[in-house]
Structure formats: structure tokens, C-alpha cells
Amino acid sequence: MRPTGFIIICWVFTLALLPSVYGCPPSDRQALVAFKSSLQEPYLGIFDSWKLGTDCCSNWYGISCDPTNERVTDISLRGESEDPILQKTRTGTGFMSGSINPSICQLDRLTTLIIADWKGIAGQIPHCLVSLPNLRVLDLIGNSLSGTIPQEIGNLQKLTVLNLADNKISGGIPSSIVQLSSLKHLDLSNNLLTGEVPANLGNLKMLSRALLSRNQLSGSIPSSIGNMYRLADLDLSMNKIRGEIPEQLGKMRVLSTLNLDSNLLTGEIPSALLGNTGLGILNLSRNSLQGNIPDVFGPESYYMALDLSFNNLKGSVPRSISSAKFIGHLDLSHNHLCGPIPIGSPFDHLEASSFDANDCLCGNPLKTC
Numbered sequence: 001m002r003p004t005g006f007i008i009i010c011w012v013f014t015l016a017l018l019p020s021v022y023g024c025p026p027s028d029r030q031a032l033v034a035f036k037s038s039l040q041e042p043y044l045g046i047f048d049s050w051k052l053g054t055d056c057c058s059n060w061y062g063i064s065c066d067p068t069n070e071r072v073t074d075i076s077l078r079g080e081s082e083d084p085i086l087q088k089t090r091t092g093t094g095f096m097s098g099s100i101n102p103s104i105c106q107l108d109r110l111t112t113l114i115i116a117d118w119k120g121i122a123g124q125i126p127h128c129l130v131s132l133p134n135l136r137v138l139d140l141i142g143n144s145l146s147g148t149i150p151q152e153i154g155n156l157q158k159l160t161v162l163n164l165a166d167n168k169i170s171g172g173i174p175s176s177i178v179q180l181s182s183l184k185h186l187d188l189s190n191n192l193l194t195g196e197v198p199a200n201l202g203n204l205k206m207l208s209r210a211l212l213s214r215n216q217l218s219g220s221i222p223s224s225i226g227n228m229y230r231l232a233d234l235d236l237s238m239n240k241i242r243g244e245i246p247e248q249l250g251k252m253r254v255l256s257t258l259n260l261d262s263n264l265l266t267g268e269i270p271s272a273l274l275g276n277t278g279l280g281i282l283n284l285s286r287n288s289l290q291g292n293i294p295d296v297f298g299p300e301s302y303y304m305a306l307d308l309s310f311n312n313l314k315g316s317v318p319r320s321i322s323s324a325k326f327i328g329h330l331d332l333s334h335n336h337l338c339g340p341i342p343i344g345s346p347f348d349h350l351e352a353s354s355f356d357a358n359d360c361l362c363g364n365p366l367k368t369c
């Protein structure tokens with residue numbers, strides 16, 4: 001065969017293969033085009049690169065594909081990031097309105113869905129997302145989403161990150177959430193969630209951050225949380241949570257930040273909690289805690305912040321605090337404490353405001369006894 005004939009045959013052969021070799025399948029592209037059509041992004045033109053008739057796996061802003069099969073795996077659109085596209089705006093932040101079109105549920109190879117910090121995206125979280133078996137990251141923080149968290153969220157067995165913070169999501173935390181056995185990071189902060197924290201939240205053995213602050217959650221703190229041996233950060237602040245602080249929280253080895261402030265907690269502060277030397281930030285402010293402050297500090301106590309203000313604590317400031325290695329910020333104000341403030345290096349840098357509005361505290365930095 002003459003060389004030109006061979007080249008032509010190769011060329012025809014390549015052309016025949018083209019649709020399957022190059023680019024995402026039309027169904028993925030159509031799903032993305034429908035998704036785009038439900039959103040309005042007036043300032044940056046982030047969807048300018050999403051052109052019908054082009055390959056959605058190459059150069060579509062925010063889209064990534066699996067190179068082996070050209071299926072869409074990632075949608076990553078952030079309105080607040082270091083991305084150069086955001087430098088076009090005066091504030092360096094983006095804005096989008098519209099809603100999340102359920103067409104994205106047709107992207108059945110999706111592993112990452114990040115539509116974050118666009119402020120104006122409203123409407124429901126498409127409940128069909130629970131049928132995406134490969135979803136690992138669902139991050140919709142910082143929009144205006146309303147409606148409820150899908151009841152069947154527990155179906156997402158590979159989910160490691162669930163971030164729905166800073167929206168207007170209402171209803172309860174679905175009980176199926178405790179089935180998310182791969183979940184590491186849960187952030188539902190700053191929504192309108194009601195009802196109780198699921199009693200068996202402690203089933204989430206992989207969880208390292210549980211952030212549920214600024215909602216309307218009621219009920220008590222589930223003691224099962226004590227079983228979450230990887231939990232480093234627990235924030236239930238600014239809710240309507242009642243009852244006592246479970247003793248079990250004092251036994252959590254990697255817990256380093258615990259914010260339970262601005263709730264309706266009663267009872268005494270568990271000794272084991274205050275003596276948990278892993279804790280670096282503890283905020284129990286603005287509750288109705290009573291009894292004495294346990295005298296359980298030691299040379300390994302290292303608090304960046306310890307805020308027990310605005311409670312009904314009585315008795316004296318525990319002497320052992322002066323043996324602590326470090327207390328950065330201490331607030332014991334607005335309680336019923338009495339007696340001399342201990343002397344020692346942890347107290348040297350503290351101001352009178354740390355001890356304000358108690359019954360009869362005295363000594364440096366307050367008036368002498």
C-alpha cells in the first residue's frame with residue numbers, strides 16, 4: 001500500500017473512534033449545561049468556558065474528569081478562594097444566584113461537589129444527590145439554600161466531608177446521618193436546624209470535626225459522643241441544648257476544642273473535662289452551670305482559651321490553676337465566685353475583666369483582699 005493510502009485509512013479510523021476517545025459523554029455535558037442554565041453569575045463569567053459542542057473535560061472551569069473514562073468526577077466552584085478569576089472583582093469574592101439543578105444527579109461518577117460561598121444560590125439541596133454512590137465531598141457552604149437535609153443522606157457511604165454551613169436549611173438532622181461511616185468532617189453551622197442531635201451520633205467513628213453551632217437544636221448532648229475517639233473539634237454553641245455535660249467528654253483523648261457556649265446547660269462541670277490535658281479551647285460561657293469549678297488543673301493543663309463566664313459557678317477560683325503550664329485567655333466573669341485569686345504565672349497577664357461581676361473575689365488584678 002502506498003503511504004498516503006495508509007495515512008488516509010489511519011485518519012478515517014481515528015475519526016471513527018473520536019467520539020469515544022475524546023471528551024465527556026454527551027449525557028454528562030447535557031447535565032452540566034442544564035446545571036449552568038439554573039444559575040446566574042453576572043460578574044466573573046466563570047461559565048464562559050462551558051461551551052456547548054466542546055469537551056467538558058478540557059478547560060471547562062471547575063470541572064474535572066476521570067482520565068480513564070472521561071466521566072465528570074469533580075465540580076468545584078468556589079466564590080471565595082485564591083483563584084485568579086476572583087481577582088476580577090473589587091471584593092475578591094463572587095456572587096451567584098439561581099438554584100442547584102437536579103440534573104447534576106445524572107453525573108453518576110461524581111466524587112466531589114463544591115458549590116461554595118456564592119451567597120445568592122437559593123432553593124433546595126437536590127434530594128437526588130443521595131443516589132450518587134461515589135460522592136466523597138459535598139460542600140455547599142455560604143449560599144442561601146433552604147429546605148431540609150435529604151432524609152436518605154446516610155446512603156452516601158463514601159462521604160468524608162459534609163459541609164452545609166451558612167445557609168438557611170431547616171428541619172431536623174436526619175437520623176440516617178449516623179450511617180455515614182466514612183465521614184470525617186461535618187459542618188452544619190449557622191442554619192435553622194431544629195430537633196435534637198441524634199442520640200447515636202457517636203456511631204460516626206471517623207469524625208474529627210462536628211460543627212453544629214448557631215442553629216435551634218434542642219435536647220441534650222448525646223453521651224455517645226464520648227465514643228468518637230478521633231473527634232478533635234466539637235462545636236454545639238449557640239443552640240438550645242439542655243441538661244448536663246456528659247462525663248464521657250472528659251475521656252476523649254484527641255478532643256482539643258470544645259465549644260458549648262450559649263446554650264441552656266445545667267449541672268456541674270465534670271472534673272474529668274476540665275482536667276482533660278488535651279483540651280486547648282473550652283468555652284462553656286452563657287449557660288446555667290452551677291457548683292464549684294473543679295480543682296483539677298496541673299502542669300500539663302495548657303489552655304489557649306478557657307471561658308466559663310456567665311454561669312452560676314460558686315466557690316473559689318481553684319488553686320491548681322496556678323500550676324497550669326499556660327492559660328492564654330481566662331474568663332471567669334459573671335459568676336458567684338468568692339475569695340482570693342491564686343497567685344502564679346498563669347495569672348500574671350490577666351486583666352480585671354477576667355474576674356468581673358462575681359460575688360466577692362479579691363487580689364491581683366482586683367483590689368487587695
Ligand SMILES: *[C@@H]1O[C@H](CO)[C@@H](O)[C@H](O)[C@H]1NC(C)=O
Pocket residue numbers: 237238261262283284285286305306307329
Ligand atoms: C465564648 O462564647 C461566648 C458566647 O457565645 C463568646 O461571647 C466568647 O467570645 C467566647 N469566648 C472565647 C474565648 O472565644
